[in-house]
Amino acid sequence: MALERDKHTAQHALLTLHEAQLLDLYRRMALIRHFEEKAAEMYTRGKITGFCHLYAGEEAVAVGAIYALYDKDYVVSTYREHGHCLAKGADPRVVMAELFGKSTGISHGHGGSMHLFDQDLRFMGGYAIVGGGLPLAAGLAFAIQYNEGPEVVCCFFGDGALPQGAFHESLNIAALWKLPIVFICENNFYGMGTLVQNAVSQEELYRFAEPYKIPGVRVDGMDVLDVYGATMEAVARAREGDGPSLIEAVTYRFRGHSMSDPGEYRSKREERIWQERDPIKTMRRRLLTEKRATDAKLDEIEKEVEAVVDDAVKFADESPEPSLDELGKGVYVE
Amino acid sequence: MALERDKHTAQHALLTLHEAQLLDLYRRMALIRHFEEKAAEMYTRGKITGFCHLYAGEEAVAVGAIYALYDKDYVVSTYREHGHCLAKGADPRVVMAELFGKSTGISHGHGGSMHLFDQDLRFMGGYAIVGGGLPLAAGLAFAIQYNEGPEVVCCFFGDGALPQGAFHESLNIAALWKLPIVFICENNFYGMGTLVQNAVSQEELYRFAEPYKIPGVRVDGMDVLDVYGATMEAVARAREGDGPSLIEAVTYRFRGHSMSDPGEYRSKREERIWQERDPIKTMRRRLLTEKRATDAKLDEIEKEVEAVVDDAVKFADESPEPSLDELGKGVYVE
Amino acid sequence: MAQISYREALNQALREELDRDERVFVMGEEVGYFGGAFKVTDGLLAIYGEKRIRDTPISELTITGAGIGAAMGGLRPVVELMTINFSLLAMDQIVNHAAKIHFMFGGKAKVPIVIRSPQGGGHQLGAQHSQSLEAYFLHCPGLRVAIPATPADAKGLLKTAIRTDDPVIFLEHESLYGVKGEVSDDKDLLVPFGKANVVREGKDLTIVSYSKCLYDSIKAAEELENQGVDAEVVDLRTLNPLDLDTIVKSVRKTGKAIVVYEGWRTGGAGAEIAAQIYEAAFDDLDAPVERVASLDTPMPYNARLERAVLPSAGDIVKAAERMG
Amino acid sequence: MAQISYREALNQALREELDRDERVFVMGEEVGYFGGAFKVTDGLLAIYGEKRIRDTPISELTITGAGIGAAMGGLRPVVELMTINFSLLAMDQIVNHAAKIHFMFGGKAKVPIVIRSPQGGGHQLGAQHSQSLEAYFLHCPGLRVAIPATPADAKGLLKTAIRTDDPVIFLEHESLYGVKGEVSDDKDLLVPFGKANVVREGKDLTIVSYSKCLYDSIKAAEELENQGVDAEVVDLRTLNPLDLDTIVKSVRKTGKAIVVYEGWRTGGAGAEIAAQIYEAAFDDLDAPVERVASLDTPMPYNARLERAVLPSAGDIVKAAERMG
Numbered sequence A, B: 001m002a003l004e005r006d007k008h009t010a011q012h013a014l015l016t017l018h019e020a021q022l023l024d025l026y027r028r029m030a031l032i033r034h035f036e037e038k039a040a041e042m043y044t045r046g047k048i049t050g051f052c053h054l055y056a057g058e059e060a061v062a063v064g065a066i067y068a069l070y071d072k073d074y075v076v077s078t079y080r081e082h083g084h085c086l087a088k089g090a091d092p093r094v095v096m097a098e099l100f101g102k103s104t105g106i107s108h109g110h111g112g113s114m115h116l117f118d119q120d121l122r123f124m125g126g127y128a129i130v131g132g133g134l135p136l137a138a139g140l141a142f143a144i145q146y147n148e149g150p151e152v153v154c155c156f157f158g159d160g161a162l163p164q165g166a167f168h169e170s171l172n173i174a175a176l177w178k179l180p181i182v183f184i185c186e187n188n189f190y191g192m193g194t195l196v197q198n199a200v201s202q203e204e205l206y207r208f209a210e211p212y213k214i215p216g217v218r219v220d221g222m223d224v225l226d227v228y229g230a231t232m233e234a235v236a237r238a239r240e241g242d243g244p245s246l247i248e249a250v251t252y253r254f255r256g257h258s259m260s261d262p263g264e265y266r267s268k269r270e271e272r273i274w275q276e277r278d279p280i281k282t283m284r285r286r287l288l289t290e291k292r293a294t295d296a297k298l299d300e301i302e303k304e305v306e307a308v309v310d311d312a313v314k315f316a317d318e319s320p321e322p323s324l325d326e327l328g329k330g331v332y333v334e
Numbered sequence C, D: 001m002a003q004i005s006y007r008e009a010l011n012q013a014l015r016e017e018l019d020r021d022e023r024v025f026v027m028g029e030e031v032g033y034f035g036g037a038f039k040v041t042d043g044l045l046a047i048y049g050e051k052r053i054r055d056t057p058i059s060e061l062t063i064t065g066a067g068i069g070a071a072m073g074g075l076r077p078v079v080e081l082m083t084i085n086f087s088l089l090a091m092d093q094i095v096n097h098a099a100k101i102h103f104m105f106g107g108k109a110k111v112p113i114v115i116r117s118p119q120g121g122g123h124q125l126g127a128q129h130s131q132s133l134e135a136y137f138l139h140c141p142g143l144r145v146a147i148p149a150t151p152a153d154a155k156g157l158l159k160t161a162i163r164t165d166d167p168v169i170f171l172e173h174e175s176l177y178g179v180k181g182e183v184s185d186d187k188d189l190l191v192p193f194g195k196a197n198v199v200r201e202g203k204d205l206t207i208v209s210y211s212k213c214l215y216d217s218i219k220a221a222e223e224l225e226n227q228g229v230d231a232e233v234v235d236l237r238t239l240n241p242l243d244l245d246t247i248v249k250s251v252r253k254t255g256k257a258i259v260v261y262e263g264w265r266t267g268g269a270g271a272e273i274a275a276q277i278y279e280a281a282f283d284d285l286d287a288p289v290e291r292v293a294s295l296d297t298p299m300p301y302n303a304r305l306e307r308a309v310l311p312s313a314g315d316i317v318k319a320a321e322r323m324g
């Protein structure tokens, strides 16, 4: 599939970002990848249960988009949200502990893999109802506008969410009220086993922005700088009061839909093609080619994040489970 | 508001339709108008209760569109459906009896003004949930396609339904599966007291067809021939297996939202402008100008439909109410 | 104290809370220029402006969801769903989101939203516009359910709802908006959740009810008085929390209970209330709890049929007679 | 007769009905190429093709509504909602449309749709993916509600559901798909709606249950046997129609009843069943009916907490002990 957007944004980002920033982008992606690989291992070993949807392959989207945000900006995500949560600054320890169902988990073991949340980080939650996060994100953006705040909301969802009524309703309300929100559709071509062309009557998903009179762009979701650049533009627009945008990030999940899906509906060939476009390898290649980093430095980062993830597993493993005394409690604030 | 579509379709229809057909169109519109005026009177006299949403002013839409259908084609409508039901061939007696809540009513007095239905006429119901009819209509179209039938479905809904999720979901599925359906959005500028530009981020509603890759056109909903012509095209397309279309018919309701709404949110001036575009007067003028009918003939039709409506009221009035013995029955088929 | 209508009482509560707390805002279809389909929000737009009195498109799912999001973002939304029938379009946001978020995220998120909506039959609006759906919300931990019968409670409970940090489903009744009663203008007077009101004392029989059925219950109690039966009438005010103590205290005294509700009989809130009465006061009961409710049928349009489907004072009297 | 799983039994029912009646088709997310999220429709696409085994976009409201429309157009749709949690997006089409259409249009329309959906907890899927929502559908006249526990009933009830002219909510349980049992291959064997099954006879206590809780009930009955308590176990099979006769006959005999259900305790189907038991057999009851159900809380992810939230055989035994 041809990407219609040219790469000048990515190129521009490469030129304007400092070396430390470029390495930071690399580090974040590497952290997510290692985290997800470890999560897969822990799932296989029975430490993690329930549904576990990994983000491996899609790191450039969360990292690139969230890098365009300030800390005070909000993120809303789906059940495939480990990456977004880590990119927003969550401590891998409490994320892994949540996957382990421990009381030290970011959602106190109540949420699990699909329901990470941190109010302080303004990571406003992973939601397991496809399309469910969009209205909430519009509401957060409404609150910002109401308070005349400078923040924006970045709302992630999959190609599978596009046919949901909530998509249309939320884009309409956001456009009508010029809410400060960036909708990021992670088009990884599949919703479970369903190809996007069997779910949406239009394959160029960004075109769904048109009737609402808001900008719609397609970016290379395997290129962290392209995602970053496009999100910067959309965020600036939202922050200036010019309303929402829709970004379609074309990407690919390297694993099955969840840990229990062998992904038999995809061809080995297709998987190989996309693996060659691995966002982390791509970034590494580019940093080396453009001489913005050395092999040694990047290896060091990989080691570093590996250690961080190992520590997170240790923390999660040693943490206690929530107490049975809590049973039936915590349902109401009051 | 400028109508972007030129009138060649209307002109073409005028030239190709026989005189009997033109008079038939006129008769249908006149029947609906008289019916609605009588319904208003009966409501004021307490013969009709509940919600009663009149179609006066919008007759050209139902009549023009449904004239493009065969008897076997299906119609799905809203709570403002007296016009569609009559245009589809319902006997005014049983429609009026339904409004009176009588057992002879088209829905046995169970439905009332908002819930007319006749399986034999393939008038598949008036629904009172805004947007609720669209998925049903898509399902009917699916059944046609499944049976490889020649029929099409014509689904009417208001501008107010456009922001509903069901609109998006239904257009997507209809487009994806190339269902034989014509979506007709009656844009009368208001959903209750809300102006369309305060509800939809795009005033040119037909543009919502674009992302689904289906045709979208705007027609003059005060011109029965324009509506007829555009619907003929959309129906032909649907019947040939080329899928759905979206028609936006720009129109105006001459009365309040329902009998209990004085319509204070609209200016007298605005109302006057639209009253001058009365679809029945327009048609009369045109038939006379083009010498396709005489004043006497048209007056005769008016008299005729008046008598029909008077008879309907008499029938309704004299009909019995459903028996209390039926209480709690009729909930299940089996 | 002034004699005002249920509608005005709600309007007053909204004004007072809008005045008290900048974070409170009202959102819904026709709440602004139109003043609300039932005129509950009449006049608010002129005072508070479009920022705080927000007309929305017809998008129940997203209006509700946006209210939840706004609540998570620090505001205190009062979302009006024009009638409860349309809440069925928003069930995902209500049940899967509003009710879950606080718990599911380990207690760190809160959703202080009020979803106001009128419900009920009696106006020949037919099957799709006459429902009473409190049972759905009662069967959903994480939600609070308030359902006032009187103007004073309408005001006091709405104020409490707005100040509560949990999501509240606030159910009004379409037939009650014109009902008048004494309402305090004390801006700090709240009616607490979970405190039922014994509106009539009696020793022979307990009639438990809420919302519009309260009036049928009172009327029945008056008729029963003529038959020498002294009925106590309890208005629950909120279904979650449910004030079982007050109910049980009454039933212990009278030995008989009738639960009156407008929802469909089967699976309605009255089934739960009855079950709890049995569980707490089985040995005190002289007869099985009677349930007086709507017949299990979609609502017919015809007025006579509709009247017969709905529970009435006469039905309550008959139930009392059945209990001997 | 063959020993097959609940999943295979459902699959067999679908095949037989697809073979029998050209109008039957299956529609839902992942029902085709993927074979169903729980593999219930596995293999059907290859046999019946895309026309009759239709994968859909993720649009629960419209999938359901389109099913209703297709039913009105003369087909016999079997719509799969991937899990019941997503039915909350389709409540408007289910409650406002499917349940109303036949009555509201004066009896001239019919909606022979089956909406199949798995529900239930126990797999650490958290608050948004572990619900049991039968109570919502029970509280909606116009719908039928089938909820099989065994492979034989899964097959027989699904066949009946498909042949019924009313809309049927057909609730499966995510934990039962692998359960095996004897299933007839008689293509004309239907399990009728409204006939409960006494799966274990006993004289001391009646345990009324359905779906997965039936197995907990049987296990509890076995444990109780060791304590010298002879429990009768009734599987309701359908909640609407409800076979009150069979329940009451049993309760008349035993004088004690426990209702076991996986939905939240408050406002659950068990409240209605209990209320009907009291109403029909008050004088035969030696103790109040016990309800064993899920705690009133969103489901926690943590496995230990989840286990404690769900009703268990142990809870049933304890309830029996409480009754003395």
Ligand SMILES: Cc1ncc(C[n+]2csc(CCOP(=O)(O)OP(=O)(O)O)c2C)c(N)n1
Pocket: A080, A128, A129, A130, A131, A157, A158, A159, A160, A161, A162, A186, A188, A190, A191, A192, A257, D029, D058, D060, D082, D086, D089
């Ligand atoms: C409303 C709803 N319907 C169905 C599901 C089951 N489901 C979970 S994920 C998924 C596919 C979603 O695909 P997409 O949005 O593309 O996200 P991806 O998994 O590719 O990141 C489905 C159907 C759900 N969780 N919610």
Ligand SMILES: Cc1ncc(C[n+]2csc(CCOP(=O)(O)OP(=O)(O)O)c2C)c(N)n1
Pocket: B080, B128, B129, B130, B131, B157, B158, B159, B160, B161, B162, B186, B188, B190, B191, B192, B257, C029, C058, C060, C082, C086, C089
């Ligand atoms: C889901 C839903 N929300 C709200 C309403 C209340 N309501 C009835 S008609 C209406 C306005 C609809 O306007 P439009 O679709 O433009 O149709 P028109 O009345 O102009 O023909 C509203 C808000 C409803 N019936 N259903």
Ligand SMILES: [Mg+2]
Pocket: A158, A159, A160, A186, A187, A188, A189, A190, A191, A192
């Ligand atoms: Mg996807």
Ligand SMILES: [Mg+2]
Pocket: B158, B159, B160, B186, B187, B188, B189, B190, B191, B192
């Ligand atoms: Mg309109």
